[in-house]
Amino acid sequence: MTTTSTPPRRRLSMRxxxxxxxxxxxxxxxxxxxxxxxGPMIASLLLSFTEYDMLSAPQWVxxxxxxxxxxxxxxxxxxxxxxxxxxxxxxxxxxxxxILANLLNQKIRGISFFRSVYYLPTVIxxxxxxxxxxxxxxxxxxxxxxxxxxxxxxxxxxxxxESWALPALIVTSLWTFGSxxxxxxxxxxxxxxxxxxxAQVDGASRLRQHLHITMPMVSNVTFFNLVMGVIxxxxxFAEPFVLTGGGPNNSTLLLPLYLYRNAFEYLKxxxxxxxxxxxxxxxxxxxxxxxxxxxxxxxxxxxxxxRNR
Amino acid sequence: xxxxxxxxxxxxFLSGAMAAAGAVGLPLLAGCGGDDDSGGSGGSGSIRVxxxxxxxxxxxxxxxxxxxxxxAQKGKIKATLQLxxxxxxxxxxxxxxxxxxxxxxxxxxVQAYAHYKRGLLKDLQPDIDNAKLTDDATYPTNLYDxxxxxxxxxxxxxxxxxxxxxxxxxxxxxxxxxxxxDDTWTWDDVITAAEKLTVRQGSKVTQWGLDIGxxxxxxxxQTLSWAQDTAFVDKELEPxxxxxxDPRNVESIAFIQDLIYKHKVAPSPTQTTSVAQDVGAFESGxxxxxxxxxxQIASYKKLSFKWAVxxxxxxxxxxxxxxxxxxxxxxxxxxAQEAAFEYAKWSASTxxxxxxxxxDWIPLRNAERSSGVMLEGMPDGFEQSIRQLDNSRIGxxxxxxxxxxxxxxxxxxxxxxxxxxxxxEQAAKQMDDKGTALLKG
Numbered sequence: 001m002t003t004t005s006t007p008p009r010r011r012l013s014m015r016x017x018x019x020x021x022x023x024x025x026x027x028x029x030x031x032x033x034x035x036x037x038x039g040p041m042i043a044s045l046l047l048s049f050t051e052y053d054m055l056s057a058p059q060w061v062x063x064x065x066x067x068x069x070x071x072x073x074x075x076x077x078x079x080x081x082x083x084x085x086x087x088x089x090x091x092x093x094x095x096x097x098x099i100l101a102n103l104l105n106q107k108i109r110g111i112s113f114f115r116s117v118y119y120l121p122t123v124i125x126x127x128x129x130x131x132x133x134x135x136x137x138x139x140x141x142x143x144x145x146x147x148x149x150x151x152x153x154x155x156x157x158x159x160x161x162e163s164w165a166l167p168a169l170i171v172t173s174l175w176t177f178g179s180x181x182x183x184x185x186x187x188x189x190x191x192x193x194x195x196x197x198x199a200q201v202d203g204a205s206r207l208r209q210h211l212h213i214t215m216p217m218v219s220n221v222t223f224f225n226l227v228m229g230v231i232x233x234x235x236x237f238a239e240p241f242v243l244t245g246g247g248p249n250n251s252t253l254l255l256p257l258y259l260y261r262n263a264f265e266y267l268k269x270x271x272x273x274x275x276x277x278x279x280x281x282x283x284x285x286x287x288x289x290x291x292x293x294x295x296x297x298x299x300x301x302x303x304x305x306x307r308n309r
Numbered sequence: 310x311x312x313x314x315x316x317x318x319x320x321x322f323l324s325g326a327m328a329a330a331g332a333v334g335l336p337l338l339a340g341c342g343g344d345d346d347s348g349g350s351g352g353s354g355s356i357r358v359x360x361x362x363x364x365x366x367x368x369x370x371x372x373x374x375x376x377x378x379x380x381a382q383k384g385k386i387k388a389t390l391q392l393x394x395x396x397x398x399x400x401x402x403x404x405x406x407x408x409x410x411x412x413x414x415x416x417x418x419v420q421a422y423a424h425y426k427r428g429l430l431k432d433l434q435p436d437i438d439n440a441k442l443t444d445d446a447t448y449p450t451n452l453y454d455x456x457x458x459x460x461x462x463x464x465x466x467x468x469x470x471x472x473x474x475x476x477x478x479x480x481x482x483x484x485x486x487x488x489x490x491d492d493t494w495t496w497d498d499v500i501t502a503a504e505k506l507t508v509r510q511g512s513k514v515t516q517w518g519l520d521i522g523x524x525x526x527x528x529x530x531q532t533l534s535w536a537q538d539t540a541f542v543d544k545e546l547e548p549x550x551x552x553x554x555d556p557r558n559v560e561s562i563a564f565i566q567d568l569i570y571k572h573k574v575a576p577s578p579t580q581t582t583s584v585a586q587d588v589g590a591f592e593s594g595x596x597x598x599x600x601x602x603x604x605q606i607a608s609y610k611k612l613s614f615k616w617a618v619x620x621x622x623x624x625x626x627x628x629x630x631x632x633x634x635x636x637x638x639x640x641x642x643x644x645a646q647e648a649a650f651e652y653a654k655w656s657a658s659t660x661x662x663x664x665x666x667x668x669d670w671i672p673l674r675n676a677e678r679s680s681g682v683m684l685e686g687m688p689d690g691f692e693q694s695i696r697q698l699d700n701s702r703i704g705x706x707x708x709x710x711x712x713x714x715x716x717x718x719x720x721x722x723x724x725x726x727x728x729x730x731x732x733x734e735q736a737a738k739q740m741d742d743k744g745t746a747l748l749k750g
Contacts (some may be wrong), residue, residue, distance in 0.1 A: 053425045054407040074717060136492060157579035162728070248578075248728070249721040264400045266713045267423060 019136035048273035058270065075275065077250055078258040081166060085254060086233035089173045094225055097177045101184030102214070115185070122178030126238035133172040134159065134243055159244050162251045169252050172239055180225050187221030188214070216299040223290070223298045230286050234279060255279050337442055355387045356413035359691030361398040364608050368392055369372035370667045375453055377663065378655055386648045411640035414649035417465045421638050422707045425464045431639045431646060433653075434462035440654040442466070455545060455703040456634060466653035467636035468660075469670035470678075472701060473523060473532065474603045474620060474694040479595040479615035481506055481516065485688055490598070490619040490694050496564070499598065499622050500667055503574035506597040506651065515553045518574040520581060520590040522599040524565055527719040528631055528704040529600060531630075532621060533561035535629035542748075546707045551718075553737035562726060562733040564624075570729050578727050591616075603695075607669045617689035620697050630697035671695060710747045718744040 012020075048065055050058035069075050090130065104115050122127060136143045137156030148155040158168035191214065199209050215222075237256040246253035246261070255275065263272035320389045337475050356377065362368050382388075391412075393401055405411050406429060414419075424430050437443055443450055452470060456463050477490055487502050503518025523529035531541050537557040542548035552558065568575040581590050591599040594614050600621060609616060621630050637653040639646055641724045654665075661674040665683035673676050684692055708714065725731040731739070 052404045053423070053427070055424065055429060058720070139582065157582060160579040161581050162725075162730070242375065247721065248724045249730075261716065264403075267403065 002271065011162075044273040044276055047270050048277050050270040051268075052270040052273075053267040054269055055267065061270065065271050066278070068271065069274055069278055074250065074253065074258060075278075078253045078255045081232060081251070081253055082255045083207065084166065085170060085173070085236070087229060088170050090226065090229040090233050092170075092174055093177050093180055094222065094227060096174065097180035097184050097225065098222070099219075100177065100181045101188055102210075104181065104185055105188045118181060121175050127242050129175060130172065130239045130242040133168075133175070133239075137168050137172075160248060162248045165244055165248060165252045169240055169243060172243065174292040183225055184218060184221055187218040189219040219298045220300060223294060227287055227290055230290065231283055234283050349623065354385060354645070354648060355389070356645045356652060358388050358390045358414050358652060359398075359402065359412040360390065360392055360416040361395045361418075362392040363604075366607055366610075367669045370669050374656070374660060374663070377660065378652060381655065381659070382651070386469055386651060388648075388652055393509060394569045406640070406642075409642065411642055413643045413645050414637050414639050414652055415633070417636050417638050419707065419711060421465070422458070422711070423709055424638065424640075425458050426709055429640055429642070430464040431641045431643070432462045432464060433466050433639065433650065436650045436654070437463055437466060437631075439648075440658070442654070442657055447472055449674060449675060449698065452632060452634060452698070452701075452703075455705065455707070456636075458546065458707065464621070465636045465638050466650065466657060467634040467673050468653065468657040469635040469664065469673050470698060471633045471635060471671060472603050472630050472695065472697055473529060473600060473621055473704075474606075474618040474691075475620065476522075476591055476599045476601055476605065476609070476616060478591070478597050479617055480594075481614075482635065483615075485597075488616065489689075490622070491690070492620045494619065495623040495626075500572055500574060501566070503568075503598065504572070507574050514576070514580070515595070517576050517580075517596045518598065519568060520596045520599045521565055521568060521575050521727070522590070522601040524600050525578070525723060527715065527723070530561055530565060530723075531704075532629055532631060533564060533624045534558050536624040536627040537561070540705055542703075545703055545705060548706060548708055548748055549745075550748065551741045553740045553744075554734070559733045559737050561624075566729065566733060578724070579728070604669070604673065606691070609688075610668075619690045619695050620694045627701070628697065630701045632698055632701040633704050634673075708748060710750065714744055714747050718747060 052058035137158035145155030244252040474594035603685035665677040
């Protein structure tokens with residue numbers, strides 16, 4: 001019988017073991033990002049320089065897709081429609097959410113119920129909500145026109161009327177204020193009560209407290225909601241797809257709908273990729289603009305000390 | 310500046326994309342990469358059949374057909390069926406092609422012309438000849454010509470045929486004491502009847518004599534132009550220009566617009582939607598007549614009121630109905646092409662009597678199309694209506710940009726026309742300019 005001596009096992013240091021555990025925990029998220037976000041983004045960037053129909057090999061066309069976008073009337077129209085949609089929905093949702101969050105921040109009985117109720121629309125699928133609005137805006141039997149009729153207004157046939165389809169679509173999108181409200185609510189709850197108490201001692205009215213305490217204190221939340229709102233408004237798809245399909249006469253042709261048409265209906269995947277990248281550049285420019293404006297209106301904790309240092 | 314076009318091999322492109330992705334860590338992807346030849350349902354004995362979902366009754370018939378085929382082919386071929394919503398159907402086919410795992414056989418619609426253009430479809434002519442589906446005495450082979458895209462061979466195997474009919478609500482006709490439409494009716498007769506059938510309460514219309522129905526769509530409207538010996542395009546296969554400004558085409562457009570705004574016997578699109586959102590105009594029971602595709606018959610069978618059909622009315626003394634062939638495409642790269650064609654052949658021959666009984670599609674084979682089984686339970690006037698097929702024209706346009714033409718040129722312009730926001734001449738010129746540019750692009 002022979003005995004063999006086993007070499008002593010090298011023990012990993014605590015620091016190294018923690019690092020490995022950290023990488024293992026991070027791996028799913030990083031892999032997901034690489035496989036499902038970065039990879040397709042790179043592929044779509046390459047595709048934007050090609051003519052590709054998914055059925056045959058891509059043809060390299062250089063900047064032709066981007067040049068075609070410059071002269072594409074429908075692309076311009078979809079940009080205008082998207083701009084109007086974003087300019088109206090983003091600020092309106094911010095205002096509604098801010099007001100609602102203030103109301104939901106009160107210490108009254110049953111506040112949890114109200115918070116749940118206002119968040120409910122966010123949980124329901126976009127398509128289901130869209131179908132609901134479709135009936136609400138029915139020209140003949142819809143609730144909206146019935147109410148207008150009560151005050152003597154003959155309501156239009158919203159989604160079928162070129163002039164009214166986009167306003168109706170905008171109204172339906174305002175329904176999705178739940179998440180923004182929730183974020184505002186969290187922000188409001190982080191405002192120290194002592195500041196309000198001090199203001200009350202100084203005799204500040206409720207309005208002044210709102211203007212000079214609440215709004216500056218949650219300006220970082222407003223900033224976050226604004227950035228997310230701008231990005232989200234340029235990606236809206238389900239509601240216009242279900243409610244109008246971009247019509248009538250392309251009056252609700254938002255950019256993602258036009259992209260979808262080119263990619264999956266006309267099989268112009270290269271052109272659609274160019275639209276996607278144009279859209280990305282617009283989002284990037286708008287986001288940078290908002291970031292640039294940050295020092296002028298966003299109150300950052302500790303920023304005064306930073307500046308005085 | 311002229312853009313230089315270089316062909317890129319798909320593999321090179323994908324590997325380029327992969328390499329670029331690799332720079333940010335994508336080598337991990339490699340382990341997940343699929344082998345081109347793996348995973349297909351392939352096999353000589355098994356086929357994947359794809360069709361789009363129509364309605365619960367038609368879908369159930371499709372499933373029953375598949376079961377009957379599998380029973381008949383027991384031990385030889387096993388077919389599996391996938392039914393998809395139409396708006397996902399073409400994406401799925403294209404993605405399957407892109408992944409090099411095409412469906413073995415899929416149901417035709419005009420989008421498949423793009424697949425022919427890219428050389429993806431199998432030339433089925435030898436198989437069709439061998440299966441004797443070209444026998445003039447048995448099949449309406451004169452209708453096949455539009456599917457011979459190269460002038461000699463068929464790239465789809467037909468199994469059914471469709472046309473347009475003129476639906477009318479018998480209850481509303483009886484109530485108004487108006488005689489039912491028949492094959493002698495002209496569009497003037499329709500207007501006269503529609504005036505009697507339109508019911509108003511004050512300024513509000515509670516019942517419409519007519520809905521323009523599928524005449525609001527280019528292929529329906531074009532029947533009026535065909536009746537005047539012209540068409541919207543110079544030719545159906547690879548058209549080079551739109552010719553809507555031809556005075557006869559303008560007259561067709563003006564005629565439909567007048568039904569809504571001059572004669573006021575048909576609702577505008579907004580009025581139609583108000584009457585029938587999510588129900589359908591004719592289904593609402595508030596519309597007396599409606600020209601539409603004959604495939605509506607299957608779903609109208611559930612209606613609670615009495616209705617029937619007639620051939621399309623005569624326009625300027627003539628009637629030319631559209632027709633569409635229904636059938637199957639088989640990819641050139643399919644792994645079970647013989648078994649797939651067996652399914653198409655069986656559908657176009659053995660299955661024809663059952664198709665007649667099902668009352669969803671009109672069987673292609675002459676004997677079944679006018680058989681007692683086919684006519685039993687069909688609405689009055691059906692037999693007269695399918696006789697239109699003897700003098701009909703294909704209701705398709707075969708061009709790579711055809712969907713874009715429909716969605717960006719026809720669709721928005723007709724929307725404006727039927728909403729009275731454009732005059733027929735303006736609309737015609739607008740469509741000619743934009744459409745011809747698209748056809749050339």
